[in-house]
Amino acid sequence: NAGVTQTPKFQVLKTGQSMTLQCAQDMNHEYMSWYRQDPGMGLRLIHYSVGAGITDQGEVPNGYNVSRSTTEDFPLRLLSAAPSQTSVYFCASSYSADLRTEAFFGQGTRLTVV
Amino acid sequence: AQSVSQHNHHVILSEAASLELGCNYSYGGTVNLFWYVQYPGQHLQLLLKYFSGDPLVKGIKGFEAEFIKSKFSFNLRKPSVQWSDTAEYFCAVNSGNNRLAFGKGNQVVVIP
Numbered sequence: 001n002a003g004v005t006q007t008p009k010f011q012v013l014k015t016g017q018s019m020t021l022q023c024a025q026d027m028n029h030e031y032m033s034w035y036r037q038d039p040g041m042g043l044r045l046i047h048y049s050v051g052a053g054i055t056d057q058g059e060v061p062n063g064y065n066v067s068r069s070t071t072e073d074f075p076l077r078l079l080s081a082a083p084s085q086t087s088v089y090f091c092a093s094s095y096s097a098d099l100r101t102e103a104f105f106g107q108g109t110r111l112t113v114v
Numbered sequence: 115a116q117s118v119s120q121h122n123h124h125v126i127l128s129e130a131a132s133l134e135l136g137c138n139y140s141y142g143g144t145v146n147l148f149w150y151v152q153y154p155g156q157h158l159q160l161l162l163k164y165f166s167g168d169p170l171v172k173g174i175k176g177f178e179a180e181f182i183k184s185k186f187s188f189n190l191r192k193p194s195v196q197w198s199d200t201a202e203y204f205c206a207v208n209s210g211n212n213r214l215a216f217g218k219g220n221q222v223v224v225i226p
Contacts, residue, residue, distance in 0.1 A: 031212070033214070035216075040123065040218060041218060042118075042120075042204060042216045042217055042218035042219050043158075043204065043216040044216075045213055045214070045215070048212060048213065050212055056212070058213065090157065090158065092158075092214075097212055098208075098210065098212075099146060099208040099212065099213075099214055100146050100165055100208075102148075102160045102163065103148075103150075103158075103160070103206075103214060105157040105158040105159075106157060107156075107157050108157055
């Protein structure tokens with residue numbers, strides 16, 4: 001059972017480039033989310049999804065897009081990378097959208113934008 | 115919007131010392147409360163959670179937390195820490211709006 005799988009683990013982008021961070025879970029979880037982690041800032045919610053076909057913005061959505069075409073996958077797209085998007089990105093999933101169950105996190109993607 | 119406050123971002127202590135990390139949240143209604151831990155180079159893992167019932171909850175690795183509704187607090191404790199408890203600890207709160215809000219974290223370093 002792989003849990004939550006994120007790819008890639010590391011990425012360097014040039015300013016203005018676009019890319020997609022992949023996230024997949026094999027636990028049939030209803031809820032998926034993306035966070036960014038910056039030193040001294042904790043984890044901040046970017047986007048989340050309560051089920052296939054349903055997404056919503058979190059605390060810091062600007063510059064990011066998401067889609068949820070299947071229960072398993074929740075990719076995060078950076079439209080035009082900026083140095084301010086240098087961060088560690090975590091994908092998480094939970095069985096229930098009411099978040100009364102544990103959130104499982106991926107290993108993270110360390111992104112550097114130069 | 116709900117907010118979560120964690121104080122004393124950096125904590126340094128010796129093995130066998132007691133640890134207490136504070137967590138306060140802003141939402142006044144029904145909340146679900148969590149503590150997550152992130153060991154160096156790893157992803158976040160659940161330490162413990164509180165939904166209802168006994169306000170003193172016990173988690174993995176000897177950690178416990180106490181929910182005090184009147185103080186909007188959910189403090190984490192461990193009576194005697196080990197070097198392996200060196201990690202970053204995050205308090206998280208869900209108030210039923212499909213969002214999990216995290217505090218800024220406590221970086222804990224345990225000196226052997």
